[in-house]
Each structure stands twice: as structure tokens, then as C-alpha cells.
């Protein structure tokens with residue numbers, strides 16, 4: 001796994017490195033060389049334009065320019081002011097050094113001159129704004145960024161694409177769209193989420209010093225990005241000595257007369273993920289519809305109210321079914337009522353591994369008055385519990401008065417409030433978004449996100465069914481829950497890619513995901529076992 005550090009903690013690592021004898025000047029030189037090296041490795045690089053800003057990100061650019069010039073590349077540095085006028089000592093010194101070495105410069109060019117120069121470039125190195133960027137992009141960088149994005153050259157950004165917040169992942173109205181980002185010391189959350197996913201291109205981490213790995217871990221990473229090989233310990237157990245029950249049985253509780261589909265999809269997804277036996281429990285008036293769709297999955301009719309919503313009278317039958325199951329999912333399509341809240345509460349009190357999704361989470365928010373972190377006793381249990389909120393549900397769980405978490409870091413913060421108040425290793429919050437995090441008390445794990453095709457109604461119901469199946473299949477193994485949840489998200493993401501290949505990237509519906517879950521799981525398992533591909537020899 002690769003550590004992800006908040007920007008402030010990256011700065012702490014920089015300070016720690018200087019305490020261990022690696023000066024900031026040395027770091028800037030190594031950063032510049034690392035960027036130059038990545039540019040050279042792209043191949044066919046004769047002409048490079050380096051766009052520099054006024055801070056240390058610009059300093060990295062001047063070092064890279066001098067290094068590329070030393071390797072015989074035709075380099076031109078574009079800077080907003082004369083190099084001698086840079087106010088930061090370090091940036092000024094490296095700029096002056098590059099000029100002395102013969103690197104040619106272009107100071108404050110008008111737009112058309114910059115456009116003509118960029119037309120000659122094989123690669124543009126973007127060193128305008130790094131982690132010191134804040135607010136909206138000011139002139140001249142707003143114009144420069146427009147020109148970079150319009151030119152045909154390959155674009156390499158140093159540390160972060162200029163205009164992107166490396167912390168939140170929000171892009172300013174002007175933001176470089178890079179083909180590659182060479183980021184210093186460690187991954188940053190904003191590179192992996194929201195606009196960061198669109199503008200970073202391939203991400204390369206330059207550690208800059210041998211002490212970095214240790215110091216980054218000491219700096220308490222906000223999350224860990226998985227590599228496929230990390231999943232080896234949670235891929236599906238493979239033994240022929242099984243029957244349908246020992247493969248894991250799942251009970252899905254949900255649906256309503258108005259919304260029967262969500263629970264049906266979750267049940268099908270659980271079966272496709274590999275649970276040997278799935279049961280669906282639904283309000284009586286929806287059960288007939290469900291059974292007509294589900295030949296392999298028995299549907300149990302539950303008592304309902306006049307609106308076709310499960311009532312609290314269902315409690316005993318649901319608890320009995322739960323006791324016989326390896327894992328339970330509650331919530332999809334269920335609606336929020338006194339009856340469904342009572343059901344969620346009863347299932348929390350049971351000793352069966354549990355996934356709570358959708359309206360199950362809204363019931364939980366109602367049970368805890370939107371203050372889940374203040375009621376750790378509600379979620380504290382001996383069996384695993386996975387909550388799968390999207391941003392809206394997460395906001396409702398941690399307090400209706402706070403705004404909905406709108407970035408990966410704010411989601412992580414909200415989820416941490418929940419898991420830390422609980423304090424146990426049996427609770428994981430999966431914060432679903434374009435960059436989902438699986439947050440446990442020990443660490444937050446970031447699976448590789450799937451494609452935007454997943455942003456379709458019902459895709460979350462599919463995920464929660466898969467999640468319950470994974471819990472059921474691993475119930476005897478005491479798996480690392482956050483890693484298991486991340487594995488499921490990775491398979492879900494891969495299913496999104498497969499489905500997009502089959503039906504087109506804009507056409508994927510949740511049902512398409514269900515059909516390829518098995519193929520996606522096989523592919524992820526294979527990649528986990530053979531990250532470099534199977535040995536042909």
C-alpha cells in the first residue's frame with residue numbers, strides 16, 4: 001500500500017528531513033532532477049517548455065530546466081518576472097544558476113508569443129503552482145494554463161497540476177490537465193479524488209530521500225492507497241470441499257412497495273459475488289414482484305404497513321433468518337419509518353455480521369438524531385459491521401447541521417468521527433464517491449476507483465449486496481475488514497469497466513454490473529496473485 005499524506009503533513013516530513021540533514025535546497029534539486037528524469041523517460045523529447053511560478057514549485061522547474069539543458073535538450077523557461085527578481089532565496093538561486101548554465105528564458109510573454117512557443121514543444125513542464133496554491137488562479141497563470149491545455153504537447157506537472165488543490169482535489173476554474181504528475185515525497189489526497197482524477201494523468205511519486213518512507217509513515221498517513229497484491233489475503237477462499245451453505249449465506253432485508261428494485265439488485269449481486277445461498281426478505285406486497293424476478297433466490301414476505309413499508313412486527317422473523325445467515329444486508333429501498341428503524345436497531349443487536357446501506361443508514365441517522373459519533377454504543381458489537389454511506393448519507397449520520405462532506409478529506413474526517421468514537425476493529429465506514437475510502441479504526445484504505453459509469457442509480461445497491469457476500473464468505477477468517485471492503489470496491493470498480501466495455505461507457509445500468517461481477521472478481525484475484533501478469537515461462 002502507498003501512504004497518502006495531508007499537505008500539512010507533507011510539510012512536516014520536509015521539516016523532519018531537514019532535521020536529518022537533507023536541506024530544502026537539496027530536496028528542491030532532487031525534485032527537479034526527478035521531474036527531468038520522468039520527462040526524458042517519455043522518449044522523443046527534443047524541445048521542452050518549462051512554465052515557472054514565483055514559489056518553490058517554480059524552483060523545481062528551474063532545476064529541471066538546467067538538468068534537461070545539461071542533457072542536450074532544447075529548453076525554454078517561461079517566467080512571470082526576471083529571475084533576479086524572485087523573492088524566495090532558494091527559487092532565485094536555482095533560477096540564476098540555470099541562467100548561468102545557458103538555459104534560455106522568456107519573461108512575461110504575451111499570449112500569442114506563448115502559444116507559438118508551446119506549438120514547438122514536445123513536452124511542457126508545469127511548475128507554476130504547487131502546494132502553496134490557494135484561491136482562484138491569478139494572472140498571468142490563468143492565461144498560461146489555458147494555453148497549456150490548448151497545446152498539443154505532452155504535459156508533465158510537478159508536484160500537483162497547477163490550479164488543483166492537492167488537499168481537497170477541487171480544481172480552480174483554470175487548472176492544468178496533465179498527462180503525468182510527478183509528486184514529491186508522497187501521494188496527496190487531492191490527487192486521487194474529485195477533479196484530481198481528471199487532471200493528474202499518471203501519478204509518479206518521487207521520494208527524494210532514503211529516509212522519506214519512514215518519515216512519511218511516522219507522519220500518520222490520512223489514508224493508504226492499495227496495490228492489487230495487497231488483496232491476496234482477502235480474495236475469495238477457493239476450496240472444492242464446500243456446499244451452498246458453507247460458501248456463505250446472505251440475508252438481504254429491504255425494499256418497499258414503491259422501491260422493490262434496490263433490494264432485488266442487492267440480492268442478485270450477493271449471489272453473483274459468490275454467496276452460496278441468498279434470501280431476500282421484503283414487505284409482502286413487493287415480495288411477489290421480487291420472486292418473479294428471482295428464480296434462484298427465495299423471497300420471504302414480511303408484514304407491512306399501508307404504504308407497503310416493513311413494520312416492526314417483522315422483527316422476530318427477520319432475527320430468526322439473520323441467526324441462520326452468515327451475513328445480513330439491511331437497507332436498500334426500505335424507506336425510513338418507525339418499523340424499519342426498529343428493524344435496524346434489532347439487527348444491530350444481533351451477532352451476525354451486518355452491512356447497513358441506503359435507508360438503513362437513514363434509519364441509523366434517525367435513531368441517533370444525526371449524531372452517530374455521540375452514540376458509539378449503537379454500533380458497538382462483537383460481529384463485523386460495515387456502513388456504506390454516500391456523501392449525503394454520511395452527512396446525515398454525522399450531523400444534519402454540518403454540510404455534506406464534499407471532498408475525500410472531509411469524507412475521511414466524517415467517517416473517522418464514527419469509527420474512532422466506536423473504537424473497535426469490527427466497524428468500517430465505506431465512504432462512497434468517485435474516490436471511495438474504507439475507513440477502519442486503524443487506517444483508511446483507498447481502493448482504485450472504478451469508472452464514472454458507476455455513477456448510475458442502483459450501483460450502490462449492487463455494491464452493498466457484494467459487500468454482504470464478502471462478509472459471509474470470510475466469516476470464519478477474521479479478515480482485515482477495511483481491506484476486505486476495499487477489495488469489494490475494487491471488484492465493483494472493475495465490474496464497472498467491464499460493463500462499460502460491453503454496453504458503452506455512458507450506457508451502463510446497475511443490472512449490467514451484476515452480470516459481470518464474477519468476471520471482475522476473477523480478474524482482480526488474478527491480478528492480485530500475479531501483479532506482473534502470469535509467468536509465461
Ligand SMILES: NC(=O)C1=CN([C@@H]2O[C@H](COP(=O)(O)OP(=O)(O)OC[C@H]3O[C@@H](n4cnc5c(N)ncnc54)[C@H](OP(=O)(O)O)[C@@H]3O)[C@@H](O)[C@H]2O)[C@@H](O)CC1
Pocket residue numbers: 010011013014024027028031053054055056057058059060128129130131132133134135136137138139141158159160184185
Ligand atoms: N514539500 C517538499 O518537501 C518539497 C516541496 N518542493 C516544492 O515546493 C512547492 C511548494 O512551494 P511553495 O510553498 O513556495 O508554494 P508554490 O506552490 O510554489 O506556490 C507559491 C507561489 O504561488 C503563488 N500563488 C498562490 N496562490 C496563487 C494563485 N491563486 N494565483 C497565483 N499565484 C498564486 C504564491 O503567491 P502568494 O499567494 O504568496 O502571493 C507564491 O508566489 C511544492 O509544491 C513542491 O513543488 C520541492 O522544492 C522540494 C520538496
Ligand SMILES: Nc1ncnc2c1ncn2[C@@H]1O[C@H](COP(=O)(O)OP(=O)(O)O)[C@@H](O)[C@H]1O
Pocket residue numbers: 390432433434435436449450451452453454455456457458459460461462463492
Ligand atoms: N464518478 C464516479 N467514479 C467512480 N465511481 C463512482 C462515481 N460516482 C459514483 N461511483 C460509485 O457508484 C456507487 C454509487 O452508489 P450510491 O450513491 O449508493 O448509488 P445508488 O444509491 O443509486 O445505488 C458507489 O459505489 C460509488 O463509489
Ligand SMILES: [K+]
Pocket residue numbers: 057126127128129130157158159160161162
Ligand atoms: K505544478
